[in-house]
Amino acid sequence: GAVVSQHPSWVICKSGTSVKIECRSLDFQATTMFWYRQFPKQSLMLMATSNEGSKATYEQGVEKDKFLINHASLTLSTLTVTSAHPEDSSFYICSAPWRSSYNEQFFGPGTRLTVL
C-alpha cells in the first residue's frame, strides 16, 4: 500500500499559539488529501478536503479561518490550527487516495495536539 507521513507526531502548545501539521504522500502523488479530527472514543470526523493548487473545501461547522489548509504540491498538504485553545486538543489525521478510480485512502500516523 501507499505511505503517508505526518509531522509532528505530537505537539504541546500554549493557548493562543498556532500549530502547523504537515502531511506528505511519500511514494505517490495526491491531488487531493483529507484532514480528519478524532476525539477520544469517537469516530473520525472529516474536517476538510485539501485540493492541490486550489482552495480547500471545508465540512459544515468547521471554521476555515481557524483551520488553514494549504496544498502546496502534489505530495504535501499542511493544516495550521490558528490561535489554538484547549478545545482544539485532539488527534488530527490526514489521508490521501492512492488510486483515484477506487478512492482507496491511506492514512498518516496522526498528530496528537494538546493545547494547555
Added chain:
Amino acid sequence: QKEVEQNSGPLSVPEGAIASLNCTYSDRGSQSFFWYRQYSGKSPELIMSIYSNGDKEDGRFTAQLNKASQYVSLLIRDSQPSDSATYLCAVNGAAGNKLTFGGGTRVLVKP
C-alpha cells in the same frame, strides 16, 4: 438515520473463533467499500477493499458486499488477541471522493 451504521460493540470472541462484523449504508449509489482497523491511539489502517457484490478473501479476512441490501460485512477467521481493535466501515458515495465512516465496532479477542 446515519449514513453508515455499525454496531459499536464490544464484540467479544474467543481466540481462534470467527469474528463477524456488519455495516449498513444508506447511499444506494455508493461505489467503493472499505474496512479499516484502528488500534487505540493509532490511525486507521486499511485492511480490505471491496467494489463488487460477493466475497473477497485476503488471508484471515473476508469481506462480503450485497449492494441490493446495502450491506457489507467483514469476517475475521482464527481470531487472535492482536486482532483486538476498533474496525471502521467506510463507504465512498456516488458524489465525490469523500469517505463516510461508520462509528466503528470494537472487537475484543480473549485468549
